[in-house]
Amino acid sequence: KQEVTQIPAALSVPEGENLVLNCSFTDSAIYNLQWFRQDPGKGLTSLLLIQSSQREQTSGRLNASLDKSSGRSTLYIAASQPGDSATYLCAVIPGYEKLTFGTGTRLTIIP
Amino acid sequence: SAVISQKPSRDICQRGTSLTIQCQVDSQVTMMFWYRQQPGQSLTLIATANQGSEATYESGFVIDKFPISRPNLTFSTLTVSNMSPEDSSIYLCSGLTGALEAFFGQGTRLTVV
Numbered sequence: 494k495q496e497v498t499q500i501p502a503a504l505s506v507p508e509g510e511n512l513v514l515n516c517s518f519t520d521s522a523i524y525n526l527q528w529f530r531q532d533p534g535k536g537l538t539s540l541l542l543i544q545s546s547q548r549e550q551t552s553g554r555l556n557a558s559l560d561k562s563s564g565r566s567t568l569y570i571a572a573s574q575p576g577d578s579a580t581y582l583c584a585v586i587p588g589y590e591k592l593t594f595g596t597g598t599r600l601t602i603i604p
Numbered sequence: 605s606a607v608i609s610q611k612p613s614r615d616i617c618q619r620g621t622s623l624t625i626q627c628q629v630d631s632q633v634t635m636m637f638w639y640r641q642q643p644g645q646s647l648t649l650i651a652t653a654n655q656g657s658e659a660t661y662e663s664g665f666v667i668d669k670f671p672i673s674r675p676n677l678t679f680s681t682l683t684v685s686n687m688s689p690e691d692s693s694i695y696l697c698s699g700l701t702g703a704l705e706a707f708f709g710q711g712t713r714l715t716v717v
Contacts, residue, residue: 525704536610536696536711544704582646586704589634594647 495520497585499595507603510573514598516566516583525586528557528568530579531597537582540568573602606631610697610709617687617716624683625695625712632677633699633707638670641694641711650695653680687716 496519506512516526525544529537541550541557543566549558556569566583583595607630617623627636636653651659651672659672674680684691697709 527706529708534694534711534713537698537708539605539705539707542705584706586700586706588704589700591637591649591652592698592700592706597646 495585495587495593497583497593497595499581499583499598501598502596503599503601505601505603506573508573508575511569511571512573512600514568514570514581514600516568516595518564518566518585518593520585520587521561521564522587523561523585524588526557526559526566527584527586527592528555528566529582529584531582532579540581570600575602575604578602605705606633606699606701606707608697608699608707608709610712612712613710614713615715617714619688619716621687622683622685623687623714624681625697627680627682627697627699627709629678629699629707631701634702635700636674636680637698637700638672638680638682639696639698641696643693647696650682653682684714687714689716692716 498517500515527542528540531537543550543559554571559566578601581598584592609628638650639647641647649662650665651661653659653672653674655674671683692715695712699707
């Protein structure tokens with residue numbers, strides 16, 4: 494059974510700092526891995542999708558990496574802003590079946 | 605990519621009543637899912653909505669309580685039946701595209717009083 498863990502569970506950093514969020518999964522037989530953000534009481538917004546054949550994806554200040562063999566993915570946020578405050582979730586997509594979500598990291602950017 | 609419109613965005617309902625949540629996708633998706641999220645918790649999968657047939661429910665969720673329809677590849681509904689305060693939660697629909705990318709609706713915040 495796939496298990497997905499995110500560390501840390503919560504993180505507070507001053508505005509302007511770079512930061513890394515971690516996602517670990519136990520079964521490397523995945524097709525894609527996707528990062529989301531969720532604002533309180535809202536749905537999930539897709540940030541980045543990494544296909545299993547890729548090692549990283551970039552969008553603006555965000556960079557996500559994937560190492561299937563070690564079962565790890567990281568989300569790097571450069572020059573953090575207060576608007577980045579949210580809960581960040583990674584999800585493993587094994588194929589045409591249900592996703593497995595990580596436990597989430599609640600990020601607070603301190604102005 | 606896909607855009608999922610979910611409605612209502614929030615509702616306050618009396619116990620014992622039912623609420624139907626709708627999700628419309630702007631393009632065809634291979635799979636659709638319904639989730640529940642309790643405050644401060646991660647997502648819990650309720651069921652996979654199957655086109656033209658009965659949904660596949662996860663352990664702890666039953667069709668009588670959460671009937672789901674998916675008449676075509678772009679539309680699905682979830683009904684929360686005979687509601688109690690314990691059903692107060694955020695309900696989310698999601699679609700998985702043929703490229704294995706997931707998208708979510710905006711969520712429905714349900715309060716049962």
